[in-house]
Amino acid sequence: MRDSARAAVRAIGRAAPAAAAVGLLLAFNAAFTPGFFDLAVADGRLAGSLVDVVNRGAVVALLALGMALVIATGGVDLSVGAVMAIAGATAATLVAQHGASPWAAIAGALAVGAAAGAFNGALVAGAGVQPIVATLVLMVAGRGAAQLLTGGQIVTFNDPVLNFIDGGFVAGVPMPVLIAAGALALGLALTRGTALGLFVEATGDNERAARLAGVRVRAVKAAAYVLCGVAASVAGLLAASDIRAADANNAGLYLELDAILAAVLGGTALRGGRFSLVGAVLGALFIQGLTTTLYLHDVSPNATLAVKAGAVLAVCLAVSERVRAWVGRK
Amino acid sequence: MVDALPLLEARGLVKVYPGVRALDGADFTLRAGEVHALMGENGAGKSTLIKALTGALAPDAGEVRLGGRVIRPRSPVEAQRLGISTVYQEVNLAPNLSLAENLLLGRQPRRLGLIDRRAVRRRAEAIMAGLGVRADVGRPLGSLPIAVQQMAAIGRALDLDARVLVLDEPTSSLDAEETARLFGAVRSLAARGMGVVFITHFIGQVYEVCARVTVMRGGRVVAVRDAGGLPRLELVALMLGVSMEEARAIERAHARAGSSAEVALRARGLRRGRVGPIDLDLRRGGALGLAGLLGSGRTETARMIAGADRHESGRVEIDGRSVPTSPPRRAIAAGVALCPEDRKAEAIVPGLSVRENIALAVQARQGWWRPIGRRAQRNLAERFVRSLRIATPGVEKPAGELSGGNQQKVVLARWLAAEPRVLLLDEPTRGIDVGAKAEIERLVGDLCARGVAVLFISSEVEEVGRVCDRVLVLRDGRAAGELSGEGVTVAAVMRLIAGEGERA
Known part of the structure; x- marks a missing residue:
C-alpha cells in the first residue's frame, strides 16, 4: 500500500515542475491581475481568463501529448507544425473545393496525420534514421505539400461542423477544452490502461534491454510517431477551424518548439524513458498562461518573447538536477 | 638471434591508480625483427604497459629506452614521432576520407603548395602493395572491409618509418582469411627489422606469428619465454596463475556423458562471423557450462541461441522442432531466455x-x-x-x-x-559480491531441479565446475571438447582451453 502511494508520488513528481510553474503563474495573477479568476456565463457559455488560457492552450496541449510519447521513446518529432498545416489544408480543400461532407474532411485530416506519423515512424524505426533528421524531412516538405494542396492560396470555408470544432460549446464549455481533455483521457487510457506506456518507457530508457526482453521496439516507436501525427492533425483541425481557413504558410508555424518545451517542462526526459502526459498538458497550459498574463498586463508584443524566454529559462534551471544539487549545497 | 640488440626496453615501470597497482615494476624487452606476444587476462596490466610505452600515460616510476636512449613520450603523437606506432583494436582513422588520404594525412606530397593528388595516390598504392593488399585507395576508408582498414592503420604506421609497431588485438574483428593476410604483413615487417608487439586473446595466434611471449599477471611480468619452448597448457597456467602441479596432477580421461535426460534445446552448426560452427545440447534439468578464454566465442554462442544476434547458418531445435530465434521475442516465445553479459547496456x-x-x-x-x-x-x-x-x-x-x-x-x-524452459546465463556473477554470487549459483541448482535447461557462462573455471554437470570448452570460436560428470575438473577444463587435449 505504501509502495503504491510512493509510486503515485513519483508519477506526480515528474509533472511537479510544470505544476509548480502553473501554480506560480496562478499566484501571480491572483495578486496582480484583477478579475483573472472571474468566471462568467454569458449566453450559456463559460467565459473568463482561465477559460481563455485552456481554450487557447489546447493546440499546444494536443501537440505536447504526442510529443511526450515520441520523446519518451528516445526520439523527437519536428514535423508536428507542418502536419497541422497538411491536416488543415486537407480538411479545407475537401470541403471547399471537392464538396465533401465535413465528416469526410475530418476523417481525411486524421488519416493524413496518421500517414505522416507512419512515414516518420518508418524512417526512424524501420530505416534507423536519426529522429531529428527524419522528422526534419516532413517539417520542411510537409508545409510544401500543404501549399500544393491549397494551391498556394488561403482556402476559406464556412461549414457548421468544421466551425464548431474550435468555436463550438457543449454544456457551456468551449470545444477546444473538451477536445484537449478528451485527448488527455484517451492518451492516459492508451498508455496506462495498457502496457504501451511501459513499453515506451523501456524502449526509450534502454532500447537494447527492451528488445532482449521481447519488446517489439520498432513497433513501439512507430506507434508513438503515428499517435503523434494523429494528435497533430487534430491540432491542425482546431487551428483551421479557428480562422475558418487553411493557411498552409502559417498554420502551426514553430509550434513544434512549444510542444517540445511543454513536454520537457512536464517531466518527460529528453533522452527518453519516463514520460508524463498530465505534465505535458500542464506544460502547455503554462506556456499559454504566460502569454495570456503578459497580454493582460499590456506588455508589448515585442517584449513578450523575451519575458517568455526568461520564464522558461527559470523553469528549466529549476528542473535541472545539477542546479538543484548546487543550490542544495549552499 | 640470441644477442639481438634490445630495440625497446622498459625497466621497473610502476603505475598506481587509487586502490590498484596497475603496473608493479614491469620489465619488457623487445628485440628488433621479432614479433613479441604480450599475454595476460583482463586486468593483468597489458594495456597499461602499452600505454606507458606509447606515451598515452606517464608511469609513476621506471624508464623506457628506445634503441638504448631513454625516452619519455608525453603523447602517442610524440611516441609516433620517435618511431613507436600503435594500431588499436578499434581502427581510429577517419572513415569518410579516402584510403590514400588516411595513409598520408598531414604528410601529403605537395606540388606548388597544393596537394599533389596523383602523387598521393601513387604513394598510397605503393604502401598498400608493400603490405600485399590490393585495394582502391581512392575509396572512402569506411566503405572498405575491416581487414583493409586494419592494414591501412598498419600502412600508416609503416609510412611513418616506425621502428616499433604495437598491435592491440588487431584480429578480434577479422575472419580467418583476413587474419592470415595480416599475419603475412606482420611477418614481412619483422623481417625488415621492425619490432612488433602483438596483443591477443587467441592463444593459437601466438604460436602462429610470435617468436617470444611475455606473460603478465597482476601488473607484473611473470614469464618471458620463447614461444617454441612454452606449451599451451603452461601458458594458460601462467596467465591464470594456477600451478602446473595442479594442472598435471589430474590426467583423467574425459568421462563420458552420464546424463541421459531428454534434450530441451539442440543447436547445430551455429555460425556467425569467426565463431562456429558450434553444436551443443542443453538437457532438461542439466546445467551446461561454457568455458574458454575471452574471445573464444562463449558470449557469441549464447547470443546466437537467444536470437540477440542472428546466426548466419545452422539451426536451433526445441523439442526436435527447428525454431526461429531472431528477433529475441521469437526465442522467448519458444521458451529461451538470455541474461546478457553486459547488464547495464542490455538488461537493466x-x-x-x-x-x-x-x-x-x-x-x-x-x-x-x-x-x-x-x-x-x-x-x-x-x-x-x-x-x-x-x-x-x-x-x-x-x-x-x-x-x-x-x-x-x-x-x-x-x-x-x-x-523459461531454457535459460542462458552469460557471466551472471561478474562484478557482484560474494554473497550474491553464492545465491545465484544456488539458484541455478534450484532451476535445474525444476527441470529448466541452463547454459552457464563464466570466466571462473572453478565456478563453472561447481555449477555445471557438463562443460563445453570453446577455443578460437570452435568447440575444443566437452567434459562431463567426474571429468569436470579445473585442470581438465584448462587443458582444453589451452588446446593440449588435441595434441595428446
Whole structure:
C-alpha cells in the first residue's frame, strides 16, 4: 500500500515542475491581475481568463501529448507544425473545393496525420534514421505539400461542423477544452490502461534491454510517431477551424518548439524513458498562461518573447538536477 | 638471434591508480625483427604497459629506452614521432576520407603548395602493395572491409618509418582469411627489422606469428619465454596463475556423458562471423557450462541461441522442432531466455522500477493490449524480491539505483517470472559480491531441479565446475571438447582451453 502511494508520488513528481510553474503563474495573477479568476456565463457559455488560457492552450496541449510519447521513446518529432498545416489544408480543400461532407474532411485530416506519423515512424524505426533528421524531412516538405494542396492560396470555408470544432460549446464549455481533455483521457487510457506506456518507457530508457526482453521496439516507436501525427492533425483541425481557413504558410508555424518545451517542462526526459502526459498538458497550459498574463498586463508584443524566454529559462534551471544539487549545497 | 640488440626496453615501470597497482615494476624487452606476444587476462596490466610505452600515460616510476636512449613520450603523437606506432583494436582513422588520404594525412606530397593528388595516390598504392593488399585507395576508408582498414592503420604506421609497431588485438574483428593476410604483413615487417608487439586473446595466434611471449599477471611480468619452448597448457597456467602441479596432477580421461535426460534445446552448426560452427545440447534439468578464454566465442554462442544476434547458418531445435530465434521475442516465445553479459547496456532498464523491470518480459510476451495489473505486478515483484533476497527498500525503487548484485538479481527475476524452459546465463556473477554470487549459483541448482535447461557462462573455471554437470570448452570460436560428470575438473577444463587435449 505504501509502495503504491510512493509510486503515485513519483508519477506526480515528474509533472511537479510544470505544476509548480502553473501554480506560480496562478499566484501571480491572483495578486496582480484583477478579475483573472472571474468566471462568467454569458449566453450559456463559460467565459473568463482561465477559460481563455485552456481554450487557447489546447493546440499546444494536443501537440505536447504526442510529443511526450515520441520523446519518451528516445526520439523527437519536428514535423508536428507542418502536419497541422497538411491536416488543415486537407480538411479545407475537401470541403471547399471537392464538396465533401465535413465528416469526410475530418476523417481525411486524421488519416493524413496518421500517414505522416507512419512515414516518420518508418524512417526512424524501420530505416534507423536519426529522429531529428527524419522528422526534419516532413517539417520542411510537409508545409510544401500543404501549399500544393491549397494551391498556394488561403482556402476559406464556412461549414457548421468544421466551425464548431474550435468555436463550438457543449454544456457551456468551449470545444477546444473538451477536445484537449478528451485527448488527455484517451492518451492516459492508451498508455496506462495498457502496457504501451511501459513499453515506451523501456524502449526509450534502454532500447537494447527492451528488445532482449521481447519488446517489439520498432513497433513501439512507430506507434508513438503515428499517435503523434494523429494528435497533430487534430491540432491542425482546431487551428483551421479557428480562422475558418487553411493557411498552409502559417498554420502551426514553430509550434513544434512549444510542444517540445511543454513536454520537457512536464517531466518527460529528453533522452527518453519516463514520460508524463498530465505534465505535458500542464506544460502547455503554462506556456499559454504566460502569454495570456503578459497580454493582460499590456506588455508589448515585442517584449513578450523575451519575458517568455526568461520564464522558461527559470523553469528549466529549476528542473535541472545539477542546479538543484548546487543550490542544495549552499 | 640470441644477442639481438634490445630495440625497446622498459625497466621497473610502476603505475598506481587509487586502490590498484596497475603496473608493479614491469620489465619488457623487445628485440628488433621479432614479433613479441604480450599475454595476460583482463586486468593483468597489458594495456597499461602499452600505454606507458606509447606515451598515452606517464608511469609513476621506471624508464623506457628506445634503441638504448631513454625516452619519455608525453603523447602517442610524440611516441609516433620517435618511431613507436600503435594500431588499436578499434581502427581510429577517419572513415569518410579516402584510403590514400588516411595513409598520408598531414604528410601529403605537395606540388606548388597544393596537394599533389596523383602523387598521393601513387604513394598510397605503393604502401598498400608493400603490405600485399590490393585495394582502391581512392575509396572512402569506411566503405572498405575491416581487414583493409586494419592494414591501412598498419600502412600508416609503416609510412611513418616506425621502428616499433604495437598491435592491440588487431584480429578480434577479422575472419580467418583476413587474419592470415595480416599475419603475412606482420611477418614481412619483422623481417625488415621492425619490432612488433602483438596483443591477443587467441592463444593459437601466438604460436602462429610470435617468436617470444611475455606473460603478465597482476601488473607484473611473470614469464618471458620463447614461444617454441612454452606449451599451451603452461601458458594458460601462467596467465591464470594456477600451478602446473595442479594442472598435471589430474590426467583423467574425459568421462563420458552420464546424463541421459531428454534434450530441451539442440543447436547445430551455429555460425556467425569467426565463431562456429558450434553444436551443443542443453538437457532438461542439466546445467551446461561454457568455458574458454575471452574471445573464444562463449558470449557469441549464447547470443546466437537467444536470437540477440542472428546466426548466419545452422539451426536451433526445441523439442526436435527447428525454431526461429531472431528477433529475441521469437526465442522467448519458444521458451529461451538470455541474461546478457553486459547488464547495464542490455538488461537493466535503470529508470523503471524494480516492479516494472521484473514484469517486463512477461508483459512483453503477453502483448501491449493485455496489461498485467499494477497489483499483480507488485505481487510478482515482491515474490522475487523475497525469494532472491533482492535488497531494495521497495519494489517501486528505480532499478538503476540498486547495487550491481541486486540489479543482476532483478534481471534474473525478470526471466524467472517468464518461466523459461531454457535459460542462458552469460557471466551472471561478474562484478557482484560474494554473497550474491553464492545465491545465484544456488539458484541455478534450484532451476535445474525444476527441470529448466541452463547454459552457464563464466570466466571462473572453478565456478563453472561447481555449477555445471557438463562443460563445453570453446577455443578460437570452435568447440575444443566437452567434459562431463567426474571429468569436470579445473585442470581438465584448462587443458582444453589451452588446446593440449588435441595434441595428446
